[in-house]
Amino acid sequence: MYDPVIVRYRNPRTGDTRDEVLFELSASNFQWEPNDDGATARGGPKSTPKTGHITLMKARMAGGSGQESRIHIRWDDNMIVTEAEATGEFSDWQLPNVGDTMPLYDDGGIRLPGVFELPFQASSGEVVEGIEMGGGGVSGQDIPRTPGDVDGNGCVDDADLLQVLFAFGGQGGAADVNGDGIVDDADLLIVLFNFGTGC
DSSP states (O other): EEEEEEEEEEEEOOOOEEEEEEEEHHHHHEEEEETTTTEEEEEEEEOOOOOOOEEEEEOOOOOGEEEEEEEEEEEOTOOOOEEEEGGGGGGOHHHHOTTOOOOOOOOOOEEEEOOOOOOOOTTTEEEEEEEHHHHHHOTTTTOOOOOTTTOSOOOOOOOHHHHHHHHHHHSSSOOOOOOOSOSSSSHHHHHTTTTTTTT
């Protein structure tokens, strides 16, 4: 999932444009449920634990402060939290600690903010040309995967390599990285050539 809010500015004199990301939510393998004061994030069902992450970033651009507030959680395929941070205006949000179990779908989940202001201000001589919301206008648009990122966690690593090796000779599935219907040398090479990307 990838949900950004992007402001595009234009300089009427030169015609130059620039984009500024005010809000960005990227995530994989979790459930996002809106509620009255925000949203609840949970790992997937207990029967299908998977590596995943949630990163929510809010930039404050009004007055050119450039400050950012960020929530970031990453968990492994045993649903153990490996990274957790909350900064800026999100610093008082209660996240699981590194080493804790990521709350699963059937558990209480993590309450995250769902409504907040996104102030922004054009620089002198610029005008706002438009605002793009939700990944090209589609809320929840998938993030284009890095080639070789079999499990979709944003990092091409040992887990991706193992999935291709264990599925070698099989047909289709996530390990069929190039989508040609068979898991073979071509898929293995894509993982190897991109190994370490996004990690």
